[in-house]
Amino acid sequence: MQLLEGRHALVTGGSRGIGLATAKSLLALGARVTILGRDAAVLKAAVETLAPLGKQDSIASVAGDISSQEAIHDAINAARKTQGSIDILINNAGQAVSQRFDRTTAEDWERMLAVNLTGTFHCIQACLPGMIQGGWGRIVNVASTAGLVGYGYVSAYCAAKHGVIGLTRALAIELGGKGVTVNAVCPGYTDTDIVRDAVANISAKTGADQDKALGQLTARNPQGRLVQPEEVAAAIAWLCLPASSAMNGHALPVDGGETAG
Known part of the structure; x- marks a missing residue:
């Protein structure tokens, strides 16, 4: 069913993982x-x-580098020239740095905010005027369960993702009467490069083999597994549908029940 026919979607971080799966779904x-x-x-x-x-x-x-406002504006203008006005924005690009708080450098902190939060800001500011002018738009920010709860050793990442959810909720109220919805999807530990890097980091720091390190992450999920990128993409795509117009300002966990309690 071609429910999004005629719509143009921009997916950041779209070449792999959740972004690539989302591009397929759209x-x-x-x-x-x-x-x-x-x-x-x-x-x-x-x-x-x-x-x-x-x-x-x-x-x-x-x-384009989403941490650079100029680069993002240039990239989005190029996307418009190729595919037309942007109706759907999926802010998926992100990075994670694992470090104990007292060893987190100012550079680490700034990078986590720049990529995970400020990049989302840049992309929304660049795409939003066209959505408002057209009277229709869907913005889905890929946050994380780290934006809903606290995790040790990723304080900068948690702070950035909490910021993404705050931005989502504020914009949902601000744009509620303009035909544009703003939601966040919050994946738990997902089978992506970020999680594979986290497993390798745990293994290197603790001496545990990678299967045991992976088990520390999957144990958080009541289903005892990693979430799959396609499962996150399905939630994102649903939020983009015309029939999902009442979904606005939500932070939707896709985590097997990890944050249910």
């Missing part, structure tokens, strides 16, 4: 999709993977 719903990332070669490979899933010329890519 293409299946008939949207035109532009994926944004920093590595042009990786983006090109992702476009080749995605191209058979949509209509002709329905997938494109733009390179």
